[in-house]
Amino acid sequence: MSLDEWVLQLAIGLSFGLLLFLLASGFTLTFGLARFVNLSHGAVFLVAAYVATEVGGPGWRFALGVLAAGLTGLVLSLATYGIARARWSRLGSDELSQVLLTFGVLLVFAEVARGSWEGLPRSLEEPAFLGGSWAIGDASFPAYRAFMGGGALLLAFGLYWLQERTTFGALVRAGVDDREMLEGTGISARPLFTSVFALGGLLAGLAAGLGAPVLGASMGQEFSILVLAFVVVVLGGPGSLLGAFVASLAVGVADALGKALIPTVAEFTMMALVILVLAWRPAGLFGLAER
DSSP: OOOHHHHHHHHHHHHHHHHHHHHHHHHHHHHHHHOOOOTTTTHHHHHHHHHHHHHSSSHHHHHHHHHHHHHHHHHHHHHHHHHHHHHHHTTTTOOHHHHHHHHHHHHHHHHHHHHTTTTOOOOOOOGGGGSSSEEEHHHHHEHHHHHHHHHHHHHHHHHHHHHHHHHHHHHHHHHHOOOOHHHTOOOHHHHHHHHEEEEEEHHHHHHHHHHHHOOOOOTTTTHHHHHHHHHHHHOOOOTOHHHHHHHHHHHHHHHHHHHOOOGHHHHHHHHHHHHHHHHHHOOOOTOOOOO
């Protein structure tokens, strides 16, 4: 590849990585705070993407579609939390039970999407003013991808401010580091769990809405997206937003370069990245064991 093509693939990978961070941030906080493995996250993204294509459209309807996707993600995540809450005493810290329960919820949500949209792939039309492209030497970078990455970056900064500059963020960080100590101070973890589930669903829905013009909505997406989110959590370390951010960018770039250089084994590049990082830091880049 020429230098221009390298730069283009790097830009594509970074924009996708920023979108992936929105998806994975809620996943990693849920796992880090509540010690809960929520596999329904992929199906939340899927349903939210379909809702975005249904509600959204040209002009101002695009923003409406993204907002509808965010609200859909919030509602579905709270529904998942409600189901898990009813079984919490039996689930406890049993990861296998959590996986089985949330995988069942994932299948239910996916079947709802299949029945509602007949299992057909759909896409959201991007706004007209974002329909062009930017020249990078002899290559062209779609303007919408730049908008998608920029929007995801703004939301990432907002999430950073929420975690680092607010009382809620301090409580979440304390719960991730030592949940027993937090509860020992008299602060109930249950409202935090609910808020983190809701926030994670909202971010996943917004990611689905912003990504709908590029990724679209199609059956099977619930698994491919879930794998990417899980890889980010493993690489970055459960509960670490900084780790999720760095890992998301690394996975996005590895995915873009892998598809450009060796498309037949593109997924291997991402898994090779996982193997190398975990061989070096088994708890992830910013895992609790490494703090």
